[in-house]
Amino acid sequence: MNLINISGNTFYIRGGTNTGLYLFDDNSALIIDPGLSGARPNKIIKILNERNIELKYIINTHEHNDHFGACSQFKEYYKDVEILSSEEAKLYIEKLELFSKYIMGGKSNIFMDEKLKNRSPKEICIDTVITEGILNINNKKFEVFNFKGHTPGSIGVLTDDKVLFVGDLLVGEEMLSKYDFLFLFDIEEQIKSLERIENIDFEYMVIAHSKKFISKDESYKIIDKHK
Template identity: 55%
Template sequence: MKLQNVFGNTYFVKGGTNTGVYLFENNEALLIDPGLNGLRPKNMIKMFENEKIIPKYIINTHEHEDHVAACGQIKHSYPKVEIIASENAKIFIERPELFSDFILGGKHNKFLTAKLFHRNVEKIYVDTIVDEGTLNKNNTNFEIINLKGHTLASIGILTKDGVLFAGDLLVGEEVLNKYDFLFLQDVEEYLKSLDKIQSLDFNYLVLAHGRKVLDKDSTMLLINKHRQAIYKYLNQIKENLKVPMNIDTLLKKIIKENELTYNYKEYYFFRTSLVTCISYLADLDEIDYTLEDSDLLYYTKIK
């Protein structure tokens, strides 16, 4: 395991979730999304010890376990590290069972817990809440950008080296080609966040889930592919709902039409994204619902 330099003092550590590292002049560090707990953070801590790097801050782009679970492990080794997140992310980071409740739409169960949570995750507490604007740490400015959509708590971090960490707003093209039905909590906010990134002044993007660092031109192309994926599913939903149907029947058709693979967790992730898309189309007054024979059916409005 080693630090990969992006530009200037901005680095990252490769992994299932790439971890951002900004090195200050005194060899203290700000980490972005430390990832899952277990062997990887253990090896990352060894690397820090070998390089005489002291993690001083951790910023979480959002609350999902594959981004935040290692916070407790790093905090155990570096008790003075300051854990930072948005206000909404703090709620879910400190009470992860709420995410399971949200996904199911009620009390979480053992089936989802087995898929969603890894064992031996230390309790995590967020020390500092941030919102959009300038964050100064160690006399260095970082820009915090609200990037809602994937979750309502999502933020991005832009270093003074012009390197952007955008959490799960974007995934690598190889991931997108495989899983283009993106997990979203708010389609409208997600599309706004894509627009925001396009107008942002940055030079490089480090994907949380991707194999390479992107320059700005490559990022613009990837943004367009994400936008196309969103509209692909919105159009499919409207087409399918020319015949009224309930959520689970519609989800079955979406899964079959796109040959999506899934387990228990991913089924509910897809269902959440589908409900989110339906809410977006309802807000646009493009679909409506009816109650028939003890069922709730959605349908596309004829204009």
């Protein structure tokens, strides 16, 4: 597991869910999508410690626990870390049983609830709700985009290095060819979100489930495939 530089102060760590990292001038960091709980967050903590980086912020792009599940482990280690998400994502992150209820269309059950709790074993609280627009963190500006479709609370984050983190708005080509149909909460909103990307000024894109980051030109091809 390595910290891979994309551009400027923007990095990512490859995995089942790719984790973004922005390094501030004071050697503190923002993480985007920490991933599942378990061994991975411990490995990320080791990477940060080796570089004397202190984690201060976590942004969750949406309310699926393969993206936010590790928040509780990071919070245990970094007591003052600030955890951020959209309002809609906050509802599901803080109440895990809601996810199994809405995908089942009725009352949840012990099997589903226990599976979800095992993947995010401790309660997670969102400290700050973020909305679309400019987000100022530690004297740096990020831009947040509503990318509804995959989930109601999905967002994207653009760093000042023009690197766009899109969560699960898109998946890598290898995953796109593997599955007949993607998990979509709202297809109409998904298409709108895909069309928004073309008007965003970015140079590189990080897709949460992909083997590599891609350029803006490369993104057009995969957006068309998703459509």
